[in-house]
Amino acid sequence: xxxxxxxxxxxxxxxxxxxxxxxxxxxxxxxxxxxxxxxxxxxxxxxxxxxxxxxxxxxxxxxxxxxxxxxxxxxxxxxxxxxxxxxxxxxxxxxxxxxxxxxxxxxxxxxxxxx
Amino acid sequence: xxxxxxxxxxxxxxxxxxxxxxxxxxxxxxxxxxxxxxxxxxxxxxxxxxxxxxxxxxxxxxxxxxxxxxxxxxxxxxxxxxxxxxxxxxxxxxxxxxxxxxxxxxxxxxxxxxxx
Numbered sequence: 001x002x003x004x005x006x007x008x009x010x011x012x013x014x015x016x017x018x019x020x021x022x023x024x025x026x027x028x029x030x031x032x033x034x035x036x037x038x039x040x041x042x043x044x045x046x047x048x049x050x051x052x053x054x055x056x057x058x059x060x061x062x063x064x065x066x067x068x069x070x071x072x073x074x075x076x077x078x079x080x081x082x083x084x085x086x087x088x089x090x091x092x093x094x095x096x097x098x099x100x101x102x103x104x105x106x107x108x109x110x111x112x113x114x115x
Numbered sequence: 116x117x118x119x120x121x122x123x124x125x126x127x128x129x130x131x132x133x134x135x136x137x138x139x140x141x142x143x144x145x146x147x148x149x150x151x152x153x154x155x156x157x158x159x160x161x162x163x164x165x166x167x168x169x170x171x172x173x174x175x176x177x178x179x180x181x182x183x184x185x186x187x188x189x190x191x192x193x194x195x196x197x198x199x200x201x202x203x204x205x206x207x208x209x210x211x212x213x214x215x216x217x218x219x220x221x222x223x224x225x226x227x228x229x230x231x
Contacts, residue, residue, distance in 0.1 A: 033218060
């Protein structure tokens with residue numbers, strides 16, 4: 001299994017809603033990532049988890065709250081989002097974090113629309 | 116910080132013609148470079164990567180890339196494109212801080228259009 005699975009594929013939410021994005025991989029990877037991608041822009045790194053611990057937070061607003069319950073799962077909890085947060089949210093994993101042989105496997109993403 | 120530049124926002128190529136997508140990097144040492152492809156609304160798929168060694172790298176789907184230190188380039192090539200190659204292509208470089216690799220930084224992407 002070389003897949004990173006993200007659910008849901010599409011999500012529409014209001015600014016007062018609370019929702020969660022989920023990401024799962026069964027490749028035994030120890031590093032997992034959240035990227036945000038606006039339309040016609042490259043992906044931008046948001047968070048990195050290594051061995052289930054948050055290693056990097058790229059100054060992401062607190063309305064985005066990541067969680068790594070175990071080595072296979074990564075969640076992104078959303079609360080009080082703004083319309084400008086509408087984007088494709090991509091999850092990725094790699095065998096390890098901090099090594100020089102970094103190959104990221106990406107999920108298909110969750111297309112988020114905030115109304 | 117390491118960075119990559121993709122100078123072409125759009126490229127139009129006829130089906131069956133050859134393709135070259137440009138990528139320039141900015142890094143003093145040998146960078147770790149990648150090419151990814153993304154279809155609309157989809158995640159990114161790795162085409163190939165360069166870490167060291169042979170400067171001509173073979174990837175999936177008939178793509179190859181050549182690392183040229185003298186030109187700070189890592190251009191992606193394909194001898195004959197197919198309509199299914201129409202997509203967004205991203206060059207990326209691994210970022211490193213004192214703690215190790217921090218993830219990838221992507222170029223702005225090149226949108227590839229295939230003409231029949």
